[in-house]
Amino acid sequence: MNETADKLFISTSSPHLRDTDSINKIMWTVNVALIPALIMAYYFFGTRALWITLLAVVAAVATEALVHRVAGKSIRIHDGSAVITGILLAFNLPASAPWWMPIVGSVFAIVIVKELFGGLGNNILNPALAARAFLLASWPVEMTASWVSPREGTLSGISAITSATPLSLLKDSAEIIANPQNYEPGRVQQAQEAIANLSSSYSNLLIGNVGGCIGETSVIALLIGALFMFYRHVLTWQIPFTYIGTVALLAWIFGGSEGLFTGNWIFHILSGGLILGAFYMATDMVTSPLNSRGQIIFGVGCGILTVAIRLWGGYPEGVSYSIILMNLAVPLIDRYTVPSVFGEVNKK
Amino acid sequence: MKIKSFHGGVHPFEGKEFTEKKKIEILPLPGTVSIPLAQHIGAPTNPIVEKGQEVKAGEKLAEANGYISVPVHASISGKVKGIEDIDHPVAGRGKAVTIVAGESEEWIDTIREDKNYFDLSVDEMRNRIREAGLAGMGGATFPTHVKLSPPPDKKIDTAILNGVECEPYLTADHRLMLEYPEDILNGFRLIMKILGVQRGIIGIENNKRDAVEVMRQYINNSNNIKIAVFPVKYPQGAEKQLIKATLNREVPSGGLPMDIGVVVQNVGTAKAVYDAVAHRRPLTHRVLTVTGSGIREPKNVLAPIGTPFQDIVDFCGGLTEKASKIIMGGPMMGISQPHLKVPVVKGTSGILILEEKESHLRPEEPCINCGRCVLVCPSHLLPTTLQMLVYNERIEEAEDLHIMDCIECGSCSYICPANRYLVQTIRHGKRQVIQARKKAS
Numbered sequence: 002m003n004e005t006a007d008k009l010f011i012s013t014s015s016p017h018l019r020d021t022d023s024i025n026k027i028m029w030t031v032n033v034a035l036i037p038a039l040i041m042a043y044y045f046f047g048t049r050a051l052w053i054t055l056l057a058v059v060a061a062v063a064t065e066a067l068v069h070r071v072a073g074k075s076i077r078i079h080d081g082s083a084v085i086t087g088i089l090l091a092f093n094l095p096a097s098a099p100w101w102m103p104i105v106g107s108v109f110a111i112v113i114v115k116e117l118f119g120g121l122g123n124n125i126l127n128p129a130l131a132a133r134a135f136l137l138a139s140w141p142v143e144m145t146a147s148w149v150s151p152r153e154g155t156l157s158g159i160s161a162i163t164s165a166t167p168l169s170l171l172k173d174s175a176e177i178i179a180n181p182q183n184y185e186p187g188r189v190q191q192a193q194e195a196i197a198n199l200s201s202s203y204s205n206l207l208i209g210n211v212g213g214c215i216g217e218t219s220v221i222a223l224l225i226g227a228l229f230m231f232y233r234h235v236l237t238w239q240i241p242f243t244y245i246g247t248v249a250l251l252a253w254i255f256g257g258s259e260g261l262f263t264g265n266w267i268f269h270i271l272s273g274g275l276i277l278g279a280f281y282m283a284t285d286m287v288t289s290p291l292n293s294r295g296q297i298i299f300g301v302g303c304g305i306l307t308v309a310i311r312l313w314g315g316y317p318e319g320v321s322y323s324i325i326l327m328n329l330a331v332p333l334i335d336r337y338t339v340p341s342v343f344g345e346v347n348k349k
Numbered sequence: 350m351k352i353k354s355f356h357g358g359v360h361p362f363e364g365k366e367f368t369e370k371k372k373i374e375i376l377p378l379p380g381t382v383s384i385p386l387a388q389h390i391g392a393p394t395n396p397i398v399e400k401g402q403e404v405k406a407g408e409k410l411a412e413a414n415g416y417i418s419v420p421v422h423a424s425i426s427g428k429v430k431g432i433e434d435i436d437h438p439v440a441g442r443g444k445a446v447t448i449v450a451g452e453s454e455e456w457i458d459t460i461r462e463d464k465n466y467f468d469l470s471v472d473e474m475r476n477r478i479r480e481a482g483l484a485g486m487g488g489a490t491f492p493t494h495v496k497l498s499p500p501p502d503k504k505i506d507t508a509i510l511n512g513v514e515c516e517p518y519l520t521a522d523h524r525l526m527l528e529y530p531e532d533i534l535n536g537f538r539l540i541m542k543i544l545g546v547q548r549g550i551i552g553i554e555n556n557k558r559d560a561v562e563v564m565r566q567y568i569n570n571s572n573n574i575k576i577a578v579f580p581v582k583y584p585q586g587a588e589k590q591l592i593k594a595t596l597n598r599e600v601p602s603g604g605l606p607m608d609i610g611v612v613v614q615n616v617g618t619a620k621a622v623y624d625a626v627a628h629r630r631p632l633t634h635r636v637l638t639v640t641g642s643g644i645r646e647p648k649n650v651l652a653p654i655g656t657p658f659q660d661i662v663d664f665c666g667g668l669t670e671k672a673s674k675i676i677m678g679g680p681m682m683g684i685s686q687p688h689l690k691v692p693v694v695k696g697t698s699g700i701l702i703l704e705e706k707e708s709h710l711r712p713e714e715p716c717i718n719c720g721r722c723v724l725v726c727p728s729h730l731l732p733t734t735l736q737m738l739v740y741n742e743r744i745e746e747a748e749d750l751h752i753m754d755c756i757e758c759g760s761c762s763y764i765c766p767a768n769r770y771l772v773q774t775i776r777h778g779k780r781q782v783i784q785a786r787k788k789a790s
Contacts, residue, residue: 007688008688008689009687009688010672010673010674010675010685010686010687010688011673011674011685011708011709012674012685012686012687013674013685013708013709013710014685014710014770014772014773014776015676015680015681015682015683015684015685015759015772016680016681016682016759016762016763016772017674017676017680017681017683017685017701017703017707017708018361018362018517018680018681018707018763019711019762019763019768020359020361020763020764020765020766022764022766023766023767023768024714024715024717024766024767026766027717027719027766080714120715121715121717122715122716122717122718122767123715286717286718286719286720287717287718288718289718290720291718291720291723291731291733291734292720292723292724292731293720293724296720335734339731339750340723340729340730340731341729342602342728342729342730342751342754343356343589343593343599343600343602343727343728343729343754344589344599344600344601344602344603344604344754345601345602345751
């Protein structure tokens with residue numbers, strides 16, 4: 002009976018039980034959640050959307066492996082975080098982007114934004130968004146000038162047919178209506194019709210049958226993925242709901258052309274990159290605040306900046322810049338939202 | 350009763366099904382016991398027996414040393430083999446009185462029922478509790494008589510009986526409530542009388558519905574004792590969290606339950622209080638749960654204090670081939686033991702044996718700032734931030750962020766998807782704070 006008398010057992014510090022969730026599970030959940038939007042991107046923008054996404058993902062993963070190798074670290078690409086970066090970067094590019102653009106963007110995202118700051122968990126900015134900002138600043142024409150009309154993109158090349166995104170159309174039209182003296186008389190009526198058309202195209206916005214970046218247009222597909230993330234407890238309500246709520250509220254108050262409280266807030270929610278940004282990028286755990294009070298502040302801040310850029314800024318869309326700016330504010334937010342400790346309220 | 354809960358907490362695998370239906374079994378008399386002189390929080394005891402001396406079961410082996418200290422007693426009769434350093438399941442090493450069992454079991458003759466025990470003076474009750482060597486049996490082992498002697502300026506209005514047993518796997522308290530409900534209730538009534546309180550609340554988690562029913566039956570018409578049934582959540586049984594959930598009062602940071610008029614006692618302690626006051630029975634035995642995937646026949650066992658773990662494991666059919674970790678206590682806060690020679694002490698609520706695949710700590714991965722540790726922390730701390738501060742030796746900043754308020758429940762390390770050693774590092778940081786404070790004073 003005493004065969005165990007002299008045996009030595011494993012000693013570790015408690016707790017001796019662990020939850021089954023892991024970084025890998027969290028990251029791959031996000032990747033799976035992005036698949037519906039990828040399918041819709043293929044449907045509307047053609048195989049080119051898939052190729053751009055594939056190039057971005059392969060470049061991101063390969064770059065990460067290379068950096069780990071050069072830095073002498075053990076290569077950890079299995080966690081799927083580089084795959085997320087690749088997909089999100091591609092989702093933020095127009096389907097007409099030249100083939101080298103996703104590669105340059107991914108390399109920038111992984112090397113400059115992520116690994117130089119210490120790799121997974123240590124980056125300050127969302128890698129995909131920072132890379133997008135870098136591409137937009139470096140190649141503004143390729144990044145915005147030629148939006149592929151839905152169902153026109155092909156594998157062989159950049160489609161000649163281009164169309165405006167709903168948000169740029171809105172911005173241009175609002176500009177014309179606000180300053181009619183600068184335009185030919187006919188343009189004003191056109192602009193008014195354009196706005197009226199936009200407001201009646203919710204179904205197109207929902208399914209994604211509009212111009213825009215590869216992964217941002219299909220609201221329904223993005224929401225299906227978000228539901229999956231909620232179900233897997235990878236997402237909490239704080240950031241997406243406050244972000245979208247703030248955009249809706251401010252767009253309703255300030256977004257109308259007929260005075261305060263006339264803005265079309267539904268249009269503002271459904272168009273541009275808001276849904277993609279609010280559910281998949283602002284919620285990036287690494288670059289958002291640690292606790293829920295901070296997350297609420299973060300979401301509201303993103304909302305305010307997005308509406309400010311859309312309505313009064315130089316760009317038609319402001320989701321990515323808003324999130325990047327709020328990323329920078331995270332250390333500050335974390336510092337001012339330290340929860341009061343248990344029993345502190347009763348301390349005399 | 351209307352139940353609020355506490356903030357945070359986790360829902361680990363419960364593991365109660367191994368033993369919750371199993372009656373408490375009495376361990377056959379062990380051949381040798383080693384009874385540590387330090388089994389409580391406070392000063393270790395001074396031995397009053399010598400090598401070679403014959404002792405009876407229940408005889409005092411060592412005298413309390415100061416006020417925050419309680420005596421220890423022989424749990425079997427026999428000959429004192431020596432008083433030497435042994436491996437201690439909590440303290441690492443410590444002196445213990447080793448007794449080799451005699452031919453027959455002989456008990457001291459002062460253990461007998463005192464029919465009028467409830468009419469004793471409060472001081473006499475406290476005295477009997479102390480003389481019986483009682484220390485909190487939930488695991489913290491704070492001397493019971495001290496907890497039952499609040500200073501006059503602390504007005505106590507409620508006593509809480511802790512039957513929560515929130516640690517996964519453990520069922521010792523559950524079985525005690527099912528098998529000794531009268532003793533426990535009598536002990537609780539004594540506790541209430543000693544404290545002079547009119548309100549008693551028994552806290553039980555709703556994974557022990559049968560215990561709730563039994564206790565309710567025995568309380569029957571006494572209207573000053575109520576039962577609070579809690580949803581299952583770890584660490585519901587932690588003193589501060591239990592008070593918050595029961596009364597919605599928060600123990601002040603750095604304070605004690607008595608600061609807000611509450612005293613909490615574990616059900617095992619309540620039974621021991623009854624035994625001590627009504628029978629003058631010293632604390633020589635305790636019920637513990639022997640469980641986990643690494644033991645062949647999981648059981649609830651009544652064992653003499655000082656019994657080597659090996660004897661108890663043998664009584665439970667031995668270890669399985671894959672057994673590779675021995676834990677004293679539950680999986681969340683229990684202490685892993687290097688071998689089976691360590692003895693059962695007053696705070697041994699269970700022996701949990703895990704298999705190889707459950708035993709290892711996985712390597713730490715980078716923190717991805719998911720915030721789950723913050724969400725589950727019942728003390729409202731920022732575990733990942735505290736860990737970073739301790740790693741970077743910024744102890745003063747960690748102190749500013751209330752590292753000392755950590756109750757070490759381990760919820761943060763449990764939930765962390767990156768396997769970060771959160772509570773482990775925080776524990777280390779707390780020790781550094783204590784050292785720094787000592788140096789400063």
